[in-house]
Amino acid sequence: MKITKERFNNIADMVKLSLIKEEETKLNKDLNQLLDFIETMNEIDTDDVVPMDYVHSLRNVYREDIATDLSTKEEEHANAPDFMDGYYVVPRILE
Amino acid sequence: MKEVTRMSALTLARKIKNRELSVEEVTEAQLQVIKEREPIYNSYITITENEAKEQAKAVQRQIDDGEFKNSPLAGVPVAIKDNICTKGVKTTCASKMLADFIPSYNATVTERLRDAGAILIGKVNLDEFAMGGTTKTSYFGPSKNPWNPDYTPGGSSGGSSAAVAAEEAFVSLGSDTGGSIRQPAAYCGLVGFKPTYGTVSRYGLIPLASSLDQIGPLGRNISDCVSVLEAISGYDPKDSTVVKQEKYAYSQALVDDVSNMRIGIPKLYLDEDLNEDIRSCFMGALKTFEDMGAKLEIFDINEIMYSLQAYYVISCAEASSNLSRYDGVRYGHRTADYDSLDELYKNSRGEGFGYEVKRRIMLGAYMISSGNYETYYNKARRIRSAISRAYEKAFDKYDVLLSPESLNTAPLLSSDSSQTHKKHKSEMLNCSVNLAGLPAVSIPCGKDRKGLPIGLQLIGNKFGEKNIIQAAYSFEQTKPYERPKVR
Incomplete structure (x- = not known):
C-alpha cells in the first residue's frame, strides 16, 4: 500500500472531505491501484524535457479595467445557504 | 410536426428565414418531442419551456424586423451541457452539490448563442462535474443511448449526445477535457467537435481541469457543428486563455476536396487488438480517404503511450484545486449536521460530492502534496x-491525423465501468489531444454488429480546424447522417 491509512486520513482532512467507512475502504484501495498504474509513466525517460504548463506560449493579456456584469448583491447572495444582514452565516469560530 | 425536429439545424434555420416555419411552432414541436421522449432517454436535467417560448417569440419578432440576416442559427433550438452557466436557469453539474445553483450570469458561449438567435431549450445531463464517460455518475440518473436505451450515450457530455441523437435538440454544447465531446458523439452516431484550446471562451464553464477544458458543439452533421463553432468562438476579455485570431470563418472550409491532403495514421492504433467491426470500419474509412485522393501514411508516435497517466495526474491535480471552492458557505450544498466550521466544510463536501468526484479530489491532492510534486506532477x-x-x-508532415475515436462502441449501462486495459487505450486516443491542446472531431463511420455507431477521429494541428473540417465534410459526402430508430 503506497498510501498508508495515516496519509489517507491526512489528505482527506486537507481537502475537507468527510467520508463514510465503506467509501474510505473503497477509496483507499482505488487510489493505491491508480497509483500503480500512474507510476508506469516512469518507464519513459523525460530528463531532458522541460515541463509544460500551458498549450500556447505565455504572454501577458491586458484589457481595459471597465466594470461589466453588474449583477446585484441580491443575485450574488441568492445562492448562499445562509445569509443575513449582508453576511454569510457560519458557525461561531471564536469563543 | 415530428418531421421538423428531424431536420438539420441549417435546413431548419433556412426554412425559418423563408417563412416556411415560425420559430414559435418549431420551439413548440421541439418541446413536444422532448416531453414524449424524455421518459426514455433522460437527456435533460432542466427543460426551459417558458424561457424558450418567450425567446422564440422575441427571435421571431427580430427576424420579422429584418435581424439575424447573417446568423445561420436564428430560431434553432439548442441544448447546453449543465456545467455551462445560464443566467437565471439552474446549472447543476449533475451534482447534489449544485442541485439548486442558479447562476447570476451567462457563460460567454451562452451569450453568443443567444446573440445568434438560437433558442435555449434546456440544460443537458453529464457525469457529475464532467468526471466520467457514461453519465452514470450523474446525481440525476444516467441518460440512455437513442440507438439502444440499454446502452450508455457516452460521457461526460452524454446528455448532449443523447438529446441531439434523439432529436430532442438540433445541436448541443458539450465540454471536452479528455474526450468528453468526441466519445459521446461517437457512441451516438453524431459529429462532436473539440476546438483548439483557446478557441472558445471558458468564461462561465464550471471548470474540471482548466488547462485542458474546451467547449464545443455536437450535431448531426459537420455543417451544423461548424455554424455553432463559428458562433461561439473568438476573443473574450473575460478569459485570458483565449487566443486572438484574425478570422474564424470555419464554414469556408466546408469543401468536398481532400486531394493531396496529407493524412497520418499513428501506427499504435493499428497494432491494437481492435474490435473486428471497428477495425473494418476504420480500414474502410482509410480507403475512402485514399480513393478521394488523400495521401495516407502510417507513422510512429509512441510518446502518447503514457498520455493517460499524465492526464490523470494533471486533470486530477487541477480538479482538486478547482473543486476546493465548494465550501457550503457561499453557494452549493450545506450539510445540516455540523457543530464547527471545519465540520460544516467536511460534511457539506462529503454529502455534496459523489464517489468519483471524491476519488479525483483525493488523487489530485495527493499528486501535488509535498514530496510528490516532482515525482508525479x-x-x-x-x-x-x-x-x-x-x-x-x-x-x-501531415495536415490531419486519423484514428478510431474509441476502441469499443457504447457499453451497456449495466456493465461495470471500472478501468480495463482496453478502456485505458481508448482514453489515450482522446486525452493526448487535450494534453497537446489540439482540435479534433469525431464523425460517424459505420456501425458494429449490434447496430451501435462507430466514430472516426480526425485530429488537426493547433488552430488547424479548417483542415479537419474539410476532411470531415468530404468524408461525410460519402456517408450521410443516419438517424436511430427513435419513436
Whole structure:
C-alpha cells in the first residue's frame, strides 16, 4: 500500500472531505491501484524535457479595467445557504 | 410536426428565414418531442419551456424586423451541457452539490448563442462535474443511448449526445477535457467537435481541469457543428486563455476536396487488438480517404503511450484545486449536521460530492502534496511536453491525423465501468489531444454488429480546424447522417 491509512486520513482532512467507512475502504484501495498504474509513466525517460504548463506560449493579456456584469448583491447572495444582514452565516469560530 | 425536429439545424434555420416555419411552432414541436421522449432517454436535467417560448417569440419578432440576416442559427433550438452557466436557469453539474445553483450570469458561449438567435431549450445531463464517460455518475440518473436505451450515450457530455441523437435538440454544447465531446458523439452516431484550446471562451464553464477544458458543439452533421463553432468562438476579455485570431470563418472550409491532403495514421492504433467491426470500419474509412485522393501514411508516435497517466495526474491535480471552492458557505450544498466550521466544510463536501468526484479530489491532492510534486506532477508535465512536441513533429508532415475515436462502441449501462486495459487505450486516443491542446472531431463511420455507431477521429494541428473540417465534410459526402430508430 503506497498510501498508508495515516496519509489517507491526512489528505482527506486537507481537502475537507468527510467520508463514510465503506467509501474510505473503497477509496483507499482505488487510489493505491491508480497509483500503480500512474507510476508506469516512469518507464519513459523525460530528463531532458522541460515541463509544460500551458498549450500556447505565455504572454501577458491586458484589457481595459471597465466594470461589466453588474449583477446585484441580491443575485450574488441568492445562492448562499445562509445569509443575513449582508453576511454569510457560519458557525461561531471564536469563543 | 415530428418531421421538423428531424431536420438539420441549417435546413431548419433556412426554412425559418423563408417563412416556411415560425420559430414559435418549431420551439413548440421541439418541446413536444422532448416531453414524449424524455421518459426514455433522460437527456435533460432542466427543460426551459417558458424561457424558450418567450425567446422564440422575441427571435421571431427580430427576424420579422429584418435581424439575424447573417446568423445561420436564428430560431434553432439548442441544448447546453449543465456545467455551462445560464443566467437565471439552474446549472447543476449533475451534482447534489449544485442541485439548486442558479447562476447570476451567462457563460460567454451562452451569450453568443443567444446573440445568434438560437433558442435555449434546456440544460443537458453529464457525469457529475464532467468526471466520467457514461453519465452514470450523474446525481440525476444516467441518460440512455437513442440507438439502444440499454446502452450508455457516452460521457461526460452524454446528455448532449443523447438529446441531439434523439432529436430532442438540433445541436448541443458539450465540454471536452479528455474526450468528453468526441466519445459521446461517437457512441451516438453524431459529429462532436473539440476546438483548439483557446478557441472558445471558458468564461462561465464550471471548470474540471482548466488547462485542458474546451467547449464545443455536437450535431448531426459537420455543417451544423461548424455554424455553432463559428458562433461561439473568438476573443473574450473575460478569459485570458483565449487566443486572438484574425478570422474564424470555419464554414469556408466546408469543401468536398481532400486531394493531396496529407493524412497520418499513428501506427499504435493499428497494432491494437481492435474490435473486428471497428477495425473494418476504420480500414474502410482509410480507403475512402485514399480513393478521394488523400495521401495516407502510417507513422510512429509512441510518446502518447503514457498520455493517460499524465492526464490523470494533471486533470486530477487541477480538479482538486478547482473543486476546493465548494465550501457550503457561499453557494452549493450545506450539510445540516455540523457543530464547527471545519465540520460544516467536511460534511457539506462529503454529502455534496459523489464517489468519483471524491476519488479525483483525493488523487489530485495527493499528486501535488509535498514530496510528490516532482515525482508525479512534474513528471506528468514533462510527458505532456513530450506529447506536444511529438504531435508538432507529426504536423510538420501531415495536415490531419486519423484514428478510431474509441476502441469499443457504447457499453451497456449495466456493465461495470471500472478501468480495463482496453478502456485505458481508448482514453489515450482522446486525452493526448487535450494534453497537446489540439482540435479534433469525431464523425460517424459505420456501425458494429449490434447496430451501435462507430466514430472516426480526425485530429488537426493547433488552430488547424479548417483542415479537419474539410476532411470531415468530404468524408461525410460519402456517408450521410443516419438517424436511430427513435419513436
